Amino acid sequence: MATQLSQNALLAWYAETKRDLPWRHTSDGWKILLSEILLQQTQVSRGIGYWLKLVERFPTPISMAEADVDEVLLLWQGAGYYSRARRLHALARQVCLPLSEGGHDGVLPTTSVQLLQLPGVGPYTAAAVASIAYGESVACVDGNIRRVMARQMKLANPAVKEVEHWAEKNLFKPDAGDWNQAVMELGATICTPKRPKCDDCPIAQSCSGQHDATAYPEPKKIKRKRLDLMCELRYDSSGLPLLVQRGEDGILAGLWGPNMAEKIDVQSLKFIGEVKHVLSHRDIFVQVWLGTCQQGRDPTTVALSSLDRKILALADVQ
Numbered sequence: 001m002a003t004q005l006s007q008n009a010l011l012a013w014y015a016e017t018k019r020d021l022p023w024r025h026t027s028d029g030w031k032i033l034l035s036e037i038l039l040q041q042t043q044v045s046r047g048i049g050y051w052l053k054l055v056e057r058f059p060t061p062i063s064m065a066e067a068d069v070d071e072v073l074l075l076w077q078g079a080g081y082y083s084r085a086r087r088l089h090a091l092a093r094q095v096c097l098p099l100s101e102g103g104h105d106g107v108l109p110t111t112s113v114q115l116l117q118l119p120g121v122g123p124y125t126a127a128a129v130a131s132i133a134y135g136e137s138v139a140c141v142d143g144n145i146r147r148v149m150a151r152q153m154k155l156a157n158p159a160v161k162e163v164e165h166w167a168e169k170n171l172f173k174p175d176a177g178d179w180n181q182a183v184m185e186l187g188a189t190i191c192t193p194k195r196p197k198c199d200d201c202p203i204a205q206s207c208s209g210q211h212d213a214t215a216y217p218e219p220k221k222i223k224r225k226r227l228d229l230m231c232e233l234r235y236d237s238s239g240l241p242l243l244v245q246r247g248e249d250g251i252l253a254g255l256w257g258p259n260m261a262e263k264i265d266v267q268s269l270k271f272i273g274e275v276k277h278v279l280s281h282r283d284i285f286v287q288v289w290l291g292t293c294q295q296g297r298d299p300t301t302v303a304l305s306s307l308d309r310k311i312l313a314l315a316d317v318q
């Protein structure tokens with residue numbers, strides 16, 4: 001049985017060593033929400049630039065609600081997982097509805113229960129924003145916290161409920177925001193998946209799993225899927241590509257790019273190569289075929305995914 005986690009030691013370590021991240025200099029709930037949504041699937045180092053651009057252009061929910069979703073997607077370009085940008089825009093619009101229509105009159109709600117009702121906000125994001133920005137005593141559960149918990153308790157495969165219970169039991173209620181960030185920071189910088197630095201860990205004393213840390217939690221077996229697509233890349237006489245906006249579903253929803261499908265009629269087109277694109281659970285292989293069109297579009301004016309940019313780059317080297 002693990003000993004009691006030392007809250008003081010972890011909080012002192014966090015106060016002394018935490019990374020200087022720009023969203024740690026604000027208590028504005030909207031700006032903290034933007035950071036949490038970005039960091040769901042974008043690394044911290046890359047997320048900083050996107051966050052700075054987003055808070056400059058959209059400093060409030062109202063400023064985003066008044067913009068077109070295409071502008072949000074354009075700023076999000078390259079950060080991946082674009083459904084987050086679409087849901088963020090939907091969230092801003094919902095927050096800006098009048099109270100009588102189920103909105104919040106343009107002001108982000110402050111409790112985790114209310115935040116959870118908004119588009120794209122799950123239990124983790126609701127708890128993170130409510131605790132960090134508004135001081136609610138609510139525990140966060142994310143991958144970092146699960147890993148710290150599994151190692152502290154020496155559990156190979158803790159269930160969600162067990163991790164939630166551990167996080168709630170150990171929560172430092174007087175400052176839940178700093179506490180949640182401290183546990184996540186420990187998971188991100190010390191109790192890392194492959195090479196945990198147990199010698200530098202402020203809560204090693206209570207850790208049952210430290211002698212065999214990488215065995216906890218058991219790595220999840222991710223089955224990668226393969227997707228084969230064809231792409232017709234057409235250029236007009238001035239060298240601009242034909243770009244279409246994709247529909248509201250699928251991995252590249254709402255983004256612009258050359259036409260892609262599982263099957264395309266390639267008569268009169270020339271094969272120029274294959275592009276491979278790796279997502280977290282999926283490998284996409286795209287055969288690219290070159291042709292002509294009447295009227296293209298300037299690719300710098302619309303939101304393109306990294307995959308689309310790779311495809312355009314392939315044509316550049318032909």
Ligand code: SF4
Binds near residue numbers: 151202
């Ligand atoms: S002692 Fe090691 S395994 Fe345990 S919480 Fe600290 S870094 Fe993780």
